[in-house]
Amino acid sequence: MEQRKIKVGIIQQSNSSNITENRQRIIEAIRFLSSQGAQLIVNRELHDSLYFCQTENPDLCDLAIDLTQDNLKDYIDVARQEGVVIVVSVFERRTAGLYHNTAIVIEKDGTIAGCYRKMHIPDDPAYYEKFYFAPGDLGFKPIDTSIGKLGLLVCWDQWYPEAARLMALNGAELLIYPTAIGWESTDSLDEKLRQQDAWVTVQRGHAVANGIPVITVNRTGHEVDPSNQTNGIQFWGHSFVAGPQGELLYVAPDDAEDLKVVEIDLDRSENVRRWWPFLRDRRIDAYGDLTCRYID
Amino acid sequence: MEQRKIKVGIIQQSNSSNITENRQRIIEAIRFLSSQGAQLIVNRELHDSLYFCQTENPDLCDLAIDLTQDNLKDYIDVARQEGVVIVVSVFERRTAGLYHNTAIVIEKDGTIAGCYRKMHIPDDPAYYEKFYFAPGDLGFKPIDTSIGKLGLLVCWDQWYPEAARLMALNGAELLIYPTAIGWESTDSLDEKLRQQDAWVTVQRGHAVANGIPVITVNRTGHEVDPSNQTNGIQFWGHSFVAGPQGELLYVAPDDAEDLKVVEIDLDRSENVRRWWPFLRDRRIDAYGDLTCRYID
Numbered sequence: 001m002e003q004r005k006i007k008v009g010i011i012q013q014s015n016s017s018n019i020t021e022n023r024q025r026i027i028e029a030i031r032f033l034s035s036q037g038a039q040l041i042v043n044r045e046l047h048d049s050l051y052f053c054q055t056e057n058p059d060l061c062d063l064a065i066d067l068t069q070d071n072l073k074d075y076i077d078v079a080r081q082e083g084v085v086i087v088v089s090v091f092e093r094r095t096a097g098l099y100h101n102t103a104i105v106i107e108k109d110g111t112i113a114g115c116y117r118k119m120h121i122p123d124d125p126a127y128y129e130k131f132y133f134a135p136g137d138l139g140f141k142p143i144d145t146s147i148g149k150l151g152l153l154v155c156w157d158q159w160y161p162e163a164a165r166l167m168a169l170n171g172a173e174l175l176i177y178p179t180a181i182g183w184e185s186t187d188s189l190d191e192k193l194r195q196q197d198a199w200v201t202v203q204r205g206h207a208v209a210n211g212i213p214v215i216t217v218n219r220t221g222h223e224v225d226p227s228n229q230t231n232g233i234q235f236w237g238h239s240f241v242a243g244p245q246g247e248l249l250y251v252a253p254d255d256a257e258d259l260k261v262v263e264i265d266l267d268r269s270e271n272v273r274r275w276w277p278f279l280r281d282r283r284i285d286a287y288g289d290l291t292c293r294y295i296d
Numbered sequence: 297m298e299q300r301k302i303k304v305g306i307i308q309q310s311n312s313s314n315i316t317e318n319r320q321r322i323i324e325a326i327r328f329l330s331s332q333g334a335q336l337i338v339n340r341e342l343h344d345s346l347y348f349c350q351t352e353n354p355d356l357c358d359l360a361i362d363l364t365q366d367n368l369k370d371y372i373d374v375a376r377q378e379g380v381v382i383v384v385s386v387f388e389r390r391t392a393g394l395y396h397n398t399a400i401v402i403e404k405d406g407t408i409a410g411c412y413r414k415m416h417i418p419d420d421p422a423y424y425e426k427f428y429f430a431p432g433d434l435g436f437k438p439i440d441t442s443i444g445k446l447g448l449l450v451c452w453d454q455w456y457p458e459a460a461r462l463m464a465l466n467g468a469e470l471l472i473y474p475t476a477i478g479w480e481s482t483d484s485l486d487e488k489l490r491q492q493d494a495w496v497t498v499q500r501g502h503a504v505a506n507g508i509p510v511i512t513v514n515r516t517g518h519e520v521d522p523s524n525q526t527n528g529i530q531f532w533g534h535s536f537v538a539g540p541q542g543e544l545l546y547v548a549p550d551d552a553e554d555l556k557v558v559e560i561d562l563d564r565s566e567n568v569r570r571w572w573p574f575l576r577d578r579r580i581d582a583y584g585d586l587t588c589r590y591i592d
Contacts, residue, residue, distance in 0.1 A: 293575075
């Protein structure tokens with residue numbers, strides 16, 4: 001069997017309101033990670049701007065972009081120049097009044113390998129995403145690339161075992177989550193740590209249940225709430241890579257930027273699934289009610 | 297809102313080939329845990345005997361019992377005498393040549409509250425369960441009791457997010473897993489710890505994804521392989537209770553027996569689900585393929 005190891009670069013950064021500068025820093029990070037041997041580079045969610053969903057403001061739809069070659073040119077160019085596969089995350093304008101939270105995979109030759117539109121949309125204080133984003137309509141389809149089938153999902157999707165499972169059943173070899181998640185300042189330290197640990201745990205659980213690695217990239221740093229209703233969001237960093245038994249291969253710091261290359265051995269998934277053949281024993285005859293909202 | 301705290305007793309023990317003695321030790325443990333305030337007491341999987349699935353031997357079907365009042369009398373009596381709800385796990389003989397791995401809830405008045413027949417049946421070296429047990433046919437239905445709706449599952453089920461989710465969608469307030477899992481002696485220490493941590497993690501993940509506590513009770517001690525093909529199983533203990541954010545409330549030792557009462561606050565589930573309303577955003581329109589074996 002061919003040895004299949006891939007080197008994944010993660011870009012954990014903070015953001016400013018200067019989109020040009022944010023992009024420039026990402027391009028530099030991609031060049032750096034590529035120089036360190038990264039073949040796949042994963043960005044945080046909505047990395048071009050501040051996390052604008054802290055308030056509901058129609059004017060912020062100006063931040064959305066059509067998915068044209070021109071709008072993605074910076075990323076297309078660097079992918080081709082460096083010969084790396086890149087995951088980018090954008091506020092997509094599909095038409096007037098119809099927007100998505102969309103992740104895109106750019107091949108190492110600069111072509112668009114595929115898109116994923118965030119399927120599960122959150123809405124809670126400081127994360128008013130239902131105002132901005134229509135739920136995705138592309139389903140849970142992995143994106144075929146030169147380095148494997150990428151099970152690309154986005155942030156809130158990470159709490160849903162169904163999303164991870166459907167990606168695995170569709171042949172995904174990696175689960176990838178660009179993310180923007182953080183703390184509310186009035187929560188106690190205990191509560192903050194419980195939240196962060198729950199977030200890591202549920203995603204490591206997807207790795208275990210499906211026997212595939214997970215790559216999660218979050219932003220770091222504090223962003224103020226323009227409405228002053230909350231104390232803003234302290235994004236908790238802690239980007240991580242887990243193997244197919246949920247074992248942590250790398251964890252980034254909470255409160256600092258981090259550029260890191262992590263090696264993943266895709267052959268381990270094959271081996272882990274031989275010993276733990278969970279897919280073999282699924283009771284597909286008894287899962288029909290998973291399409292119910294609730295059963296009562 | 298009424299404060300709903302329940303005290304759960306867990307019985308982590310080793311087993312001998314002496315069924316009468318195993319039962320007697322369990323009855324004593326139930327009396328002890330009841331004296332410590334336990335209202336719900338959970339046993340390990342197939343607690344009456346050695347873990348007989350290490351070999352495929354038709355004679356071992358002698359260990360199976362019909363689910364009659366008489367065969368369960370010891371447990372029914374102690375439940376009524378102590379006024380506690382008890383989860384027992386038995387090798388059920390349904391008819392000639394048809395057996396199940398079945399968990400039963402006995403109410404505090406000694407009535408049978410309900411049964412669950414293990415839905416996911418494993419089969420790997422030293423765990424030849426497909427030889428003994430037909431897959432369950434009762435589905436994923438919580439069992440209504442005086443202390444709440446119990447989402448009772450068994451061992452191998454713990455690797456399946458679908459099982460946990462269906463229990464939650466059916467109104468379960470707790471997930472409960474009687475278990476028999478351990479190590480093969482030739483695995484490295486690293487591998488052993490990865491396996492055990494994966495096992496804890498995936499179940500804590502079910503707690504997080506569904507916002508409900510998890511109670512898992514395993515056996516401890518070494519049991520020899522009667523066929524001498526392996527070095528037997530070192531059951532890894534490590535029974536645990538996790539809250540609705542996956543936070544560990546208690547973890548038993550790996551290599552010692554343990555009787556413990558753990559308090560669970562069921563109101564926390566209500567609160568956690570208000571802040572993390574995952575059930576609200578499930579994409580039930582896009583989950584249909586979960587009933588596929590694989591999609592290709």
